[in-house]
Amino acid sequence: MELEPLVVIWNPSVRKCVGIVIPNVLHSKVGYTRIGFGVCHDTNDPKLVKINVVETPSRCWEVQVFTLSSRVWKTVFTGAPFTSCHLFLDNVFIDGIIYWLSHGSFILSFDLKSEKFVEVCIPEISGHTYDLCLAKVNESLGLLEFYSEGGLSVCGVWMKKDGVNQPFTKIYTVKVEGKSVFSYRVLGFRNNGEVLLHLDDDDDDDDSKGFPIEVYEPSSGCINSVGISGESHTFFMGSYMETLLLLDQSNSIIH
Incomplete structure (x- = not known):
């Protein structure tokens, strides 16, 4: 069964x-x-x-x-x-x-x-875009656009402000020197706009040794490690807010 x-x-x-x-x-x-x-x-x-x-x-x-x-x-x-x-x-x-x-x-x-x-509506984007995904950016709806530039993949970050009916605005592009930024490498966004990336080596097929999680600063383009490393596709990041939700519930399964 x-x-x-x-x-x-x-x-x-x-x-x-x-x-x-x-x-x-x-x-x-x-x-x-x-x-x-x-x-x-x-x-x-x-x-x-x-x-x-x-x-x-x-x-x-x-x-x-x-x-x-x-x-x-x-x-x-x-x-x-x-x-x-x-x-x-x-x-x-x-x-x-x-x-x-x-x-x-x-x-x-x-x-x-x-x-x-x-x-x-999705905004008019580059004809070279090969991938799109949604994200939460600065507490608003974000659209991530992935395309090739200079032989590497980069990520254009669009954000929708003030409700469903407002248009998307492109706020910056995530570019890391010498490394491609694919959708599975963008883990999430901090409230201050910084981007958490898991950047492995495009030329290294052995990801068992682990690669670092980096913090990307949009205004400067600089990246800094947070001191955590791991295999590709093994990390996930989500937003979290403390709440008393479920306080009145008992641990149970509802059929």
């Missing part, structure tokens, strides 16, 4: 965790599932958003929202609103809104308060 996937919401500050079984996850030629998590600002209620995209025989979406206070899944949409997009697996949660990047088309946002989707 195949076990159903489980999402665990954990707050280390209060040492509480709640596991939520995710029903009807698609992972075949029939379609795919995307999961997002966030906390509604008005109610301080954690929510999971599940998007099931059925590819065959015709593309159809089923969107369900799980609210921790009610402990039930609610269907909020069934239909075909975005027939031409395929969502990336990763998402970003900022100020009550979950964002997914579609394959080269647009950014899809889901407001946890209204439980509605809105399309966010």
